[in-house]
Amino acid sequence: KFAKVLIANRGEIACRIIRTCRAMGVKTVAIYSEIDARSLHVQEADESYCVGPAPSRESYLNVEAIVEAIRQSGAEAVHPGYGFLSENTAFAKQLQDLGVAFIGPNSESIRAMGDKIESKLIAKKAGVNTIPGYDGTVRDAEHCVELARQIGYPVMIKASAGGGGKGMRIAANDSEVFDGYRFSKDEAASSFNDDRLLIEKFIEEPRHIEVQVLCDKHGNGIFLNERECSIQRRNQKVIEEAPSTYVDAALRAAMGNQAVELAHSVGYDSAGTVEFLVDKHKNFYFLEMNTRLQVEHPITEYITGIDLVHQMLRIAKGHPLKHAQKDVQIRGWAVESRVYAENPYKKNFGLPSVGRLTRYQEPVHIPNVRCDSGVTEGSEISIYYDPMICKLISYGETRAEALHTMKDALDSYVIRGLTHNIPLLRDIITEENFVSGRLNTSYLPAVYGERFKGRRMTSKEQVYQLASIASAIYLREEARSNQHLSQAKPTANLFIDFSGNDSLNLQDMLSARVRVNGDKYLVQVNGGDYEVEVPKELSLGALTLEIPIGNEKKIVQIMSIDGDGRLLIQFEGTVFKVRVLDEKTVKYMKRMPVKQKPDASKIIQSPLFGLVKSVSCQIGDQVNEEQELCVIEAMKMSIIISATQSGKVCEINCKVGDTVLGDQVLVQLQ
Known part of the structure; x- marks a missing residue:
């Protein structure tokens, strides 16, 4: 084995590689940019070296600085993870010339498959179906x-x-x-x-299916089944699972054999992934080959029992594969949810957000849950890198079991201080089309339209359960403020206001009659009976609460609560604004004038924290609705900022090179 490995990456994938190296007794070297000096991967490695300022071009893509870190550390090999230099032919060749092992395929394979144009020609020649x-x-x-x-x-x-x-x-x-x-x-x-x-x-309504391959330097090659990666937004995967509900044994063998044949045709010698698009007639077409470890590799590890990082290290050292194709089985089901720092309620199902993780607790206490992350409480998600927080993986003997575990894990995942996409992930895994396996790469817009609005309650039962929990928490908090539970009212007539929650679309208040019996709150919501239990020892300040309601338990998070009956409750993934009111307050509210919302249609704001790349308007310009005004870049992604309606530009508050905040006014129309 190698004595010391340098990891030319950051964040969760660096931590993931360190974990396997540590288990093998291999020392690790981390590299980091100035902004990443206190990052988790730096803390976990045996030694570390700074390779430059925050921008990736000046640090994680700075080959000269990385080679110097290799020289100083005496590392025998480099694992590039994914992204950055993982598919850079020149970097792999330079390491080869230096006598340093590249833990990935040889540079010729990277060059052939890393170039989508050449890889398509090679695939055609190898007899692989192409688009x-x-x-x-x-x-x-x-x-x-x-x-x-x-x-x-x-x-x-x-x-x-x-x-x-x-x-x-x-x-x-x-x-x-x-x-x-x-x-x-x-x-x-x-x-x-x-x-x-x-x-x-562009193949319409396809499924995105990828096949994991392993090849060594001795001519051996196998495929490790497939992964279903069809749930995507902006061509980036959101939820993956292995195996696929759509792939049968014949299709699996056909895609797998073509994938291995393609790998052999370029002398491939590491872990790699061949991606296919599969249409509704089960025709499949080669999309690309990723000559690196994939983000979603953990779900393959779960269903095969094979540690892919371990295999990459062995192959790079020259060992033959330990497994033959007949050894590769499908054991159970695994699902991966990519937890991102982003606002899922924005158009296109999420724009990156930045900030500090003020509270952070992973659901690792739940059996068959794995969290591959590179952050801890207090970590900063910056503008410079991919906004992924964690890869949350669940496993089960069946798909239903894996999804149920994922549901509990998402409900128990505590992330405070910035916006994240757990509400969207939580809704998808219980949405009927996803649960029944009816999906393709257009799933998100087909199911949710232009944007996600929040948890869609499939029945009044769920809304009434949330109302019951809110009522019980309100009365429990009221009793706590009186310092003695014995002073709690034995009965109460309450009203629950859900206005302001787009997904519920409830303008009328619900009525609730509550009878308190010790720790139990017997709630009648619009005629339905619910028994909610809030044990005395249960602190309302806990990060998560497991509240029995009827015959089931709901995992909720109280984000905030005040003395005016306003609560923010995370229920089934989504944070709901709830206001619990007594009869007297409702009576007075009916006399209050309705507050008119100001017209903000002529104010164009930045949807996220980012860098202004271009400004394509001037003061005095007449612009039309949907016309481009400027472009913001964040996390390597370009966002077009367009006019919301026709008008004359009267104010421009940004210029190229400016850093702008989320909701900052960029342009104002007359």
């Missing part, structure tokens, strides 16, 4: 439009050296091709230092 498209590099925007017309809309424009959904755009007409070309090129340059693009037919 119709242009077998070359797109020269410019006009050439892109010409090719799109030849191929036929819709088309997919994507970075030749890309991955992880960066530098990808779907276009349905000439105008979208022009925009898609520009932004894909910018994102490709920012993420990969390579702005070459390709174009191909």
Whole structure:
């Protein structure tokens, strides 16, 4: 085995690699940017070296500084994780010339498969099914439009050296091709230092299925079943599972054999993933090969019992594979939810958010739950890197069991201080189409429309349960403020106001009659009976509360509570605004004038913390609705800020290079 391995990455994947190295008795070396000096991966490694300032081009993509860290540390090998330099041919070749092992495939394999244009030609030659498209590099925007017309809309424009959904755009007409070309090129340059693009037919309503392969330096190769990765937004995966509900044994073997054949055709010698699009007739087409460890590799590890990082280390050292194809089984089911620091209620199902994790508690106390993260309480999510907080993985003997475990894990996951996407994840795993396996890459817009609004209660029963819990918590808090539970009212007539929750769409208040009997609150909501138990020893200040209601237990989080009956309760993943009122308060409220909302339609605000990349308007310009005004970049992603309606630009509060806050006013129309 290697004595010492340098990890050319950061965050959760660096921590993940350190975990396997530690189990093997291999010392680890971390690298870090100045802003990451106190990060978890730096703390967990045996030694660490700073490689530059916060921007990734000056640190995690700074090959000269990383090579110097290798020299100073005496590391024998480098594991690149994913992203950054993981698929950089020149870096792998440079390590080879230095006599340092690259824990990944050889540089020729990376070059062949890392370039989407060349990989498609190689796949065709190897007999792998491929998507119709242009077998070359797109020269410019006009050439892109010409090719799109030849191929036929819709088309997919994507970075030749890309991955992880960066530098990808779907276009349905000439105008979208022009925009898609520009932004894909910018994102490709920012993420990969390579702005070459390709174009191909966009397969409508496909499933995104990927096959994990393992090949050694002795000509052996196997595939480790498939992963279902169809739940995506902005071409980035949100939830993955293994195996797929859609893939049968024949399809699995066909895709797996083609994947191994493709790997052999380029002399592949590490862990890698061959991605396919599968249509509704179970035809499959080669999409790309990722010559690295995948983000979602843990679910494959769960169902096969094979540690992929361990295998990569063994292969890089020259050992033959320990497993043959006949040894690879499917044991149970695994699901991965990608927990991001982002606002899931924004258009396109989430824009990155930044901030500090003021409270943070992973649900690792739940059996069959794994958290691959690179953060702790107090960690900062910055503008410079991917906003992933954690990969939350659940396992079960069956899919239903794995999903039930994931539900409890998401309910118990405590993240405070910034916005996160747990509400969306929690809703998806219990949504009827997902539960029944009816999904494709258009799942999110098909199910939720333009944006996610919050937990959609499938019955009045769930709403009444939430009302009952809110009533019980309100009375418990009232009793606590009186210092003696004995002073709690034996009965109470309450009203529950849910206005302000888009997903509930309840404008009328619910009525609740509550009888208190010790720790039990017997609640009648609109005629329905519910028994809620709030034990005396249960602190309302606890991060999570497990509250019995009827024959089940609900895991809730009280985000805030005040003496005016206003509560923020996280219930089934979503934080709901609830106000519990007594009869006297409701009587007075009816006499209050309705407050009118100010017209904010002419104020254009930044949806997130980011860097202004361009401003395409001037004071005095007449602009139309949906016209581009400026572009904000955050976490390597470009966001177009458009006019919300027609008007004349009367004020511009930003310029290129400015850092802007979320909700900061950028442009004002007259």
